[in-house]
Amino acid sequence: MAVPISQMYTVASYVLGKKLSKTKRYPLVLMLEPLFKCNLACAGCGKIQYPEHIIQRRLTPEQCFAAVEECGAPMVSIPGGEPLLHPEIKQIVEGLVKRKKYIYLCTNAILLKSKIDLFTPSKYLTFSVHLDGLKDEHDHAVCRDGIFDVAVKGIKEALKRGFRVTTNTTLFDDANPERVREFFDFLTGLGIEGMMISPGYGYQKAPDQEHFLQRNRTTDLFKKILHQPKREWKFNLSPLFLRFLQGEKDYECTPWGMPAYNIFGWQKPCYLLGEGYASSFKELIETTEWDKYGNKSGNEKCTDCMVHCGFEATAVNDTFGSIRGFMDTVKFTINPSLV
Amino acid sequence: MATPELLKSIEVGMDYRGDVTVDLLDGKSIEGFLFACDQKAAEPFIQMYLKGESLPIKIQVINLKEVRITGEDTAAGKSWEAWKAKQEAVKSSAQ
Numbered sequence: 089m090a091v092p093i094s095q096m097y098t099v100a101s102y103v104l105g106k107k108l109s110k111t112k113r114y115p116l117v118l119m120l121e122p123l124f125k126c127n128l129a130c131a132g133c134g135k136i137q138y139p140e141h142i143i144q145r146r147l148t149p150e151q152c153f154a155a156v157e158e159c160g161a162p163m164v165s166i167p168g169g170e171p172l173l174h175p176e177i178k179q180i181v182e183g184l185v186k187r188k189k190y191i192y193l194c195t196n197a198i199l200l201k202s203k204i205d206l207f208t209p210s211k212y213l214t215f216s217v218h219l220d221g222l223k224d225e226h227d228h229a230v231c232r233d234g235i236f237d238v239a240v241k242g243i244k245e246a247l248k249r250g251f252r253v254t255t256n257t258t259l260f261d262d263a264n265p266e267r268v269r270e271f272f273d274f275l276t277g278l279g280i281e282g283m284m285i286s287p288g289y290g291y292q293k294a295p296d297q298e299h300f301l302q303r304n305r306t307t308d309l310f311k312k313i314l315h316q317p318k319r320e321w322k323f324n325l326s327p328l329f330l331r332f333l334q335g336e337k338d339y340e341c342t343p344w345g346m347p348a349y350n351i352f353g354w355q356k357p358c359y360l361l362g363e364g365y366a367s368s369f370k371e372l373i374e375t376t377e378w379d380k381y382g383n384k385s386g387n388e389k390c391t392d393c394m395v396h397c398g399f400e401a402t403a404v405n406d407t408f409g410s411i412r413g414f415m416d417t418v419k420f421t422i423n424p425s426l427v
Numbered sequence: 428m429a430t431p432e433l434l435k436s437i438e439v440g441m442d443y444r445g446d447v448t449v450d451l452l453d454g455k456s457i458e459g460f461l462f463a464c465d466q467k468a469a470e471p472f473i474q475m476y477l478k479g480e481s482l483p484i485k486i487q488v489i490n491l492k493e494v495r496i497t498g499e500d501t502a503a504g505k506s507w508e509a510w511k512a513k514q515e516a517v518k519s520s521a522q
Contacts, residue, residue, distance in 0.1 A: 137505060142476060
């Protein structure tokens with residue numbers, strides 16, 4: 089299974105259109121968070137740290153569609169919380185499919201088997217299952233035993249029914265590279281479409297030297313994980329982002345590339361940092377002080393950050409922004425073992 | 428013009444992961460979740476969600492006296508640093 093040609097064409101023509109119109113800041117993926125309620129309490133997750141009356145709130149399908157239409161991104165990721173807990177998730181997904189958006193419904197898969205009948209297989213819909221490693225690592229990361237097995241059953245059921253399935257994995261610098269590689273082998277054996285991996289986000293109030301060491305720890309980890317990658321491993325990522333994770337590319341983040349919308353509005357400046365909210369996507373783009381963010385901005389909260397939601401858009405921009413970027417993307421796509 | 432103390436209390440309230448109580452100059456108090464503050468608007472305001480209300484409310488900063496931390500801190504002990512320390516403790520006890 090591979091990414092549909094129609095999706096590749098849609099994204100490529102969208103990005104090229106933005107380049108030709110000289111649009112400086114454009115979204116690639118909308119991070120649409122319809123609720124923060126979750127059926128897990130993973131340690132370190134800030135998305136569920138709200139009073140109960142906030143946890144119980146959710147976006148309506150109409151609010152979701154309005155956000156998607158205003159933003160215009162060709163892809164929509166639906167994280168949370170746990171989206172399958174939203175009582176109108178069927179309507180939300182159907183509305184986005186009708187609008188021909190490529191959807192990545194992010195789920196811990198606890199409810200996937202029980203709720204899968206709500207959905208119809210479509211080239212527009214992918215279940216992106218959260219798995220942070222093999223059984224021991226994943227159950228430890230989500231602070232509950234047995235979740236890995238439930239998630240794998242959910243993946244198998246979704247694949248059996250013809251749904252597109254990917255995984256999303258967050259890795260911190262204490263990850264065991266060999267175990268991660270075994271994990272990639274395991275996922276490949278399941279037959280999923282692709283794996284998304286990202287370093288975790290850790291904001292540290294630390295002197296500059298500590299930040300330098302932290303970035304080095306991250307790139308060292310990914311160099312070990314991705315050393316001589318197996319051809320059969322399929323990543324749902326730009327190969328240039330994988331090069332960035334290994335320290336082979338020097339990128340600045342593109343926080344507007346994956347803007348986040350939730351019950352508070354359009355989150356400034358990005359999916360991870362909540363430093364205010366705009367009432368419209370236009371206001372987000374025009375009023376956020378973008379120069380105050382990014383690795384090179386001097387902002388301590390950004391210094392160590394290498395996460396997917398900030399840098400994948402940079403990598404995609406590089407693919408279409410220069411001959412070198414394009415040729416590198418072609419080279420690493422044809423021969424993934426070079427990544 | 429908002430005093431430095433008021434601005435500081437708004438900033439603290441915005442960072443807090445629990446409900447706050449906003450004291451107004453007319454003597455009223457409102458409890459809810461403070462999630463936004465726009466100091467650059469023509470009339471600076473804060474935004475809050477109140478329990479039981481479906482839509483957020485806006486209060487102009489000129490009407491504010493103070494923002495107090497009064498609700499439970501839902502992030503207590505759950506920061507990234509605390510999680511890392513917990514991971515280290517588990518690793519040490521396993522060795």
